[in-house]
Amino acid sequence: QVLPERLAEGKPGQGVLSSFFTNNQKCQLMLLKTLETNPYVKLLLDAMKHSGCAVNRERHFSCEDCNGNVSGGFDASTSQIVLCQNNIRNQAHMNRVVTHELIHAFDHCRAHVNWFTDVRHLACSEVRAANLSGDCSLINEIFRLHFGLKQHHQTCVRDRAILSILAVRNISKEVAQKAVDEVFESCFNDHEPFGRIPHNKTYARYAHRDFQNRDRYYSNI
Amino acid sequence: MADGGGWRPPRPCEVYRAEWKLCRSARHFLHHYYVHGERPACEQWRRDLASCREWEERRSAEAQRSLCESERARVQATRKHALVWALRQSPPADWHLPLPQEEKQQ
Numbered sequence: 001q002v003l004p005e006r007l008a009e010g011k012p013g014q015g016v017l018s019s020f021f022t023n024n025q026k027c028q029l030m031l032l033k034t035l036e037t038n039p040y041v042k043l044l045l046d047a048m049k050h051s052g053c054a055v056n057r058e059r060h061f062s063c064e065d066c067n068g069n070v071s072g073g074f075d076a077s078t079s080q081i082v083l084c085q086n087n088i089r090n091q092a093h094m095n096r097v098v099t100h101e102l103i104h105a106f107d108h109c110r111a112h113v114n115w116f117t118d119v120r121h122l123a124c125s126e127v128r129a130a131n132l133s134g135d136c137s138l139i140n141e142i143f144r145l146h147f148g149l150k151q152h153h154q155t156c157v158r159d160r161a162i163l164s165i166l167a168v169r170n171i172s173k174e175v176a177q178k179a180v181d182e183v184f185e186s187c188f189n190d191h192e193p194f195g196r197i198p199h200n201k202t203y204a205r206y207a208h209r210d211f212q213n214r215d216r217y218y219s220n221i
Numbered sequence: 222m223a224d225g226g227g228w229r230p231p232r233p234c235e236v237y238r239a240e241w242k243l244c245r246s247a248r249h250f251l252h253h254y255y256v257h258g259e260r261p262a263c264e265q266w267r268r269d270l271a272s273c274r275e276w277e278e279r280r281s282a283e284a285q286r287s288l289c290e291s292e293r294a295r296v297q298a299t300r301k302h303a304l305v306w307a308l309r310q311s312p313p314a315d316w317h318l319p320l321p322q323e324e325k326q327q
Binding site for chain 1: 236240251252299302307313320321
């Protein structure tokens, strides 16, 4: 799974850093930074540990080249998150991809998700990942030239969930759309482990604070 | 709910204040409108902050009751919708197992 280390061989015309690091090395470095500093990810790692699925970087993450422009994926059959080293553009993108895939891993850890046999389960996890990872933040949608304000977030979540489903399942758009529609109400409102939609790092930090405080919280209500 | 001995507010009072301030910020208004298509409601955080402070200062039973009720309502709101899947009693058995290739190499 792990690609053998190679000496840096940059592609011409991609800048100084590119000529010193391979895609794999860049991926590993960015992943390390995400795991150590990103508040979304730190909360997810904490929550997963609490659920009995402690995450080990070498076991549960793999930087690989991928086809198309997929950024990453969660392989439930091997309990591994794949990061597409040829498609992850920068640190912010890495943060978002890791958050997105960890949400799938978290769902796999805490629930009986029939990833391969029930498209509604897949749809639910994709709705949650699009909703909670920052995929559908106002800024990201503007960058994609999707303009809309009032309740646009929900439109984005639906659309991206459908796209994600179609990327991994050989089904029609109508079937994917129907699955998303059926589960949307429940899954859009399931904010575990954040307890809220984390719109930015401040919200994610507050969410982590609340998670760490949960014993006091539940014993005093 | 733990009555009497040993009860304290579910969150520190500073947290109620931080949540209230965040709720009332312009950025939160924008985020909330973007998600829900309406303005956020922040009054309950203010009430909870007041209750928390009242408990801290005067150990008011009414403040305790009000806080508990408010937080329970928040918890209830998150449990409104039935889950699509069944929750596990224990984590997946193969989460920590070595990868298939590694097994073969061993």
